[in-house]
Amino acid sequence: MSLRFSLMGPVRAWRDEEEIELGPRQQRSVLAALLLNNGVRLSNDQLIGMVWDDPTPSAVMALRTYVYKIRKALPELDLKSKDGGYTVRAEIVDDCGGEPLEGLRSAYFDAQRVRLGDHRLKAREDCLEREFDVLELQAHVAAFPLRERPRALLMRALYLEGRQGEALDHFHRARALLRAELGLEPGPELRRVHAQILSGDLTPPHRPEQLPPDLIDFTGRTEEIAQALRTLPGTVGITGMRGSGKTVLATRIGHLVRGRFPDGQIFVRGRDVAGELLRAIGVENPVGDKATLWREKARGKRFLVVVDDVRDAASVRDLATPGSAMILTSVRRLHELPGVSWVQIAGLTEREAREFFRRTIGTVRADAEPEQVEVLLEHLSRLPAPIRVAGGKLGSRPDWTIEMFLLQMRREGKSADALPSDCAAMLAPMIAADQDLTDPERHLLRCFARRDTEVIDSHEAARMSGSDPGEIEGVLESLAGVHLIEPLVLGRYRVPQFVRVFFGLRTPVPVS
Known part of the structure; x- marks a missing residue:
């Protein structure tokens, strides 16, 4: 969940899009004093002096009571007592409200109103520029x-x-x-x-609206979405194997929060990320240091930026700007990028996969063959992209049973030389992944597929592939990095069935 606050007008707070009740005036005063000093530790005496002009001895107990109630109402604020004081770190937004700190009365808040006056006017004028x-x-x-x-x-x-x-x-x-x-x-x-x-050169302000459409049949990913919403407007990274639905998830998150980024939403795919960002806001043919120019243009703005299929950290480094948010998708987790909260996804849960498949072909057909549905979903490692293709194929064959579809898949999967288009479409994520593999990586996956064992250890991997035991760990970790195998404990890995299915279609490899 995402928590944000406004001090422009009455002190207000929202959890995602739902406003939170903040209690009586003095309780809101304590919260406002903490927010006005975002990230700074305030002692009890400092807080009391900010909230009460002429505090009585009971102010200490009142402060503790208000802090307790704030913690109860806003547990994710993580309001902790340390060294005799309190600190909060929070997202504070300008919502074009009325008088700053409306309803709060003390000499401290009166002084803060003067300081915030120009900021309030600028926030209001920013809103007027957008509207x-x-x-x-x-x-x-x-x-x-x-x-x-x-x-x-x-x-x-x-x-x-x-x-x-x-x-x-x-x-x-x-x-x-x-x-x-x-x-x-x-x-x-x-x-x-x-x-x-x-x-006659005046043109309307450019406001990009580039998010792809949200999918009406989007299913699952509740925990991953919640983690991303807690992170934004920080940078969120989504990683997982091809076909796991990274782009779809990024798009869904983007639509959930687009109202928080009124200057526009930008969707970029490609290596020249900074150049595409600049072109999205109307800067044609940008030259020079594009990252610096983007930061200058984005200063004071609130953009939502989705960068899809990031191949290298350099293409997105130094592009984050205060107030804006970035969502990255990448097969590999880019550890060298600082300040990114990574969300890893794989196949859907069993329940989510069943629900998604039922949406694609209809509940009557899916519920008529529950065992065959489970076999099919396991065959596809419950990955959304292949499930969608399978559902589409069955949708175009209303007289087919799911058992018939499985039989056709077994027949078509006997050779990789000339895959029918439907089978190739289901295997598209693996075909794309295969193109990025090295020969040792590809050879090892073929060995795994021939053995058709779900769990393998590094010693067995070295033996069956004929590789040097000292080098096999690097190959295994590289495959884990692109999610074609899943690390369990040190030296042991799980090979998803969908990966075994695809590489089982490749040329057989003799067992050592």
């Missing part, structure tokens, strides 16, 4: 007539509504006001928008 609502902008300009940024936004909004004359008239009125009140000419932002209107 581009003429009426809202006119109201904001009327409330703060000497601020130039909202005037520039209003000129843009008027022009983009086809009200060019009003936009130009607004510039001249703003210029007259600034001269009269401050003795100044309009600043660079107002002058730039004025020039763009005159030249």
Whole structure:
């Protein structure tokens, strides 16, 4: 779950998208003082001085009571007492609310309201820039007539509504006001928008919406989603073998949190990640240090970035920016990337796989042959991508039983020389994985498939493959790194059935 807070307006908190009740005013005051000093340890005396202007001896007990209630309401905040004080680390968002720290009363909070005033205005103007609502902008300009940024936004909004004359008239009125009140000419932002209107170069703000569609039949992954939501807006990495549904899971998470990233969602696949990010926000033909340019462009923004099928750490290093979030998918876990919370996925659970398969072919057909369904799902190691293909094939053969489908799979799987398209589609994850293997890795998997043993140890692997015992551990760990085998304990590995099925189609290898 994801916990976030706002201090702009009343002190508020949300768990995912559900708002949390924070209790009476003084309890919210204690929480607000901790949040205003995010990551800093505050002693009991410091907290009492912030919350109460004229504290009585009972303030110490009141503070302890409020801290206890905050812990109970927000257990994931991990509010701990250390060295006679308290520290919180939390995500604080700007939600374009009203007066900062609304309803909280003390000299400390009054001073903080002044400090947060400009920040509140900037947050409000950030929201207005995203929404581009003429009426809202006119109201904001009327409330703060000497601020130039909202005037520039209003000129843009008027022009983009086809009200060019009003936009130009607004510039001249703003210029007259600034001269009269401050003795100044309009600043660079107002002058730039004025020039763009005159030249016809003003374009709507670019807001990328690139997330692939969410799948209506998405099934399972509850724990993995919860772990990712706890991490965001930090960087989440999703790793697993091909066909396990990494991209689909990243997309599902993206749709769940897209409302928290109002500047847009960007989906990238390829090696030039920084270049694609820049192009997504309207920077054509970026040159030079693209990572630095991306960080400059993303500063102060809240983007959700999904980078699919990352092949090397260098392509995504140094691209994370404060306020934005990244979700990475990669076959290999990229240990060299700092600050990434990795989620590893494999096949679905037995229950999830059955439910997913029932959705693809219908409950009546699936429930009519429960034993055959289990055989099929085990044959595919409960991987979502092959299950979807199998369900699609059965959907196109309404008169077939699942037993018939299994029989056809056995016939088609006797040779790898000319796989039918349906069988090749089911095996596509393994075909792609095979292309990235070294000869020793491929040879070892063929040996495993010929033996058709689920669990193997390193000594047996060296014997059956004829490899040097000193080198076999490196080959095994490399295969585990791409999830084609699963490490159990030191020196022992499990070979998924789907892997054994595919490499059993390859040319037989003599046993040593």
